Amino acid sequence: MDHRQPFEYLDNNTFSFACHPGLSCFTECCRDLRLALTPYDILRLKNKLGVNSGDFLDQYTTVKPGEHNGFPAVLLKMGEDEVRPCPCVTPSGCRIYEDRPGACRIYPIGRASSRTQGQEQAREFHFVVKEPHCQGFNEPEQWTVEHWALDQGLKPYSFFNDEWTGIITHKGSPGSEEAISRKMQMFFMACYDLDQFRRFVFESTFLRRFDIPEEIIKRMKTDDEELLKLSLLWLKFSLFGEKGLPLRPE
Secondary structure, three states, X not given: OOOOOOEEEOOOOEEEOOOOOOOOXXXXXXXXXXXXXXXXXXXXXXXXXXXXXXXXXXXXXXXXXXXXXXXXXXXXXOOOOOOOEOOOEEOOXXXXXXXXXXXXXXXXXXXXXXXXXXXXXXEEEEEEEOOOOOOHHHOOOEEEHHHHHHHOOOHHHHHHHHHHHHHHOOOOOOOOHHHHHHHHXXXXXXXXXXXXXXXXXXXXOHHHHEOOOHHHHHHHOOOHHHHHHHHHHHHHHHHHOOOOOOEOOO
C-alpha cells in the first residue's frame, strides 16, 4: 500500500498536469468519492440534468446532518457496486463535464487559507493533490494556479463558494437551541433546494418584508444565480442578523 502524503505545497505557483482519455488512469478519480456539493454545484448540476432541485436532491445525493459547524452537508451519491462510481461518469468521461462540481473542476489543485492572530484577512495558499494512481502529472503541459483557474472556469464557483463558506464558518451564533432545528431547515432550503426557495420568495410575505429592487425581482423568476445571491444574503440576515438585506419601511 502506498502511504505517501498526496498533498504537495505549491511554493512556486506552477505545476505540470493534463487529463485526457489516453491516460491509463482516466476516470479513476471519479469513483469512491466523498464529494460534498456546494449550493452553486447543485444549481449547475440540476439545470444540466434537467431536473428541479428537489428531484436532484432525492435522486443524486445523501444528506449528512451537522457536518459544517452544525449545518447539514449534501454529498453526491456514489454507485452501489464495488468501485462506487460517480453517477455522472461514463467510459468516455464525464457526462456533465461543462457543469461539473467545483471540487472536480479545481482538481488537482487544493485551496486553503490561514489567519494568524491580529490578521484582518486570511492568507490564501494552494497545493497539488498527487494521488498515486494519477498519470496526469507526467504530462508536459505547464500551468500556473491563475491560468488553471481561468481555463477551468472557476470564477463563478469561487464567488458563490466563498459567500457560502462565510456562512458555514461564521463565528456568530444562529440562536437558541429551540430555534436551531427550524434554522437548519431554513438553511437547507435556501442553500440546496433553490426551486423551493423560489416558491418561498414569491408565494409568502417575503417580498413585502424586504426591500428588493424590481429589476432583481424580475430576474429572480428565471435566473437561478440571481436567486442564489439573494438566498445567501437572506441566510446571513436570518441566521446572524447581518444587515445586507434591507427591510421595507413599516
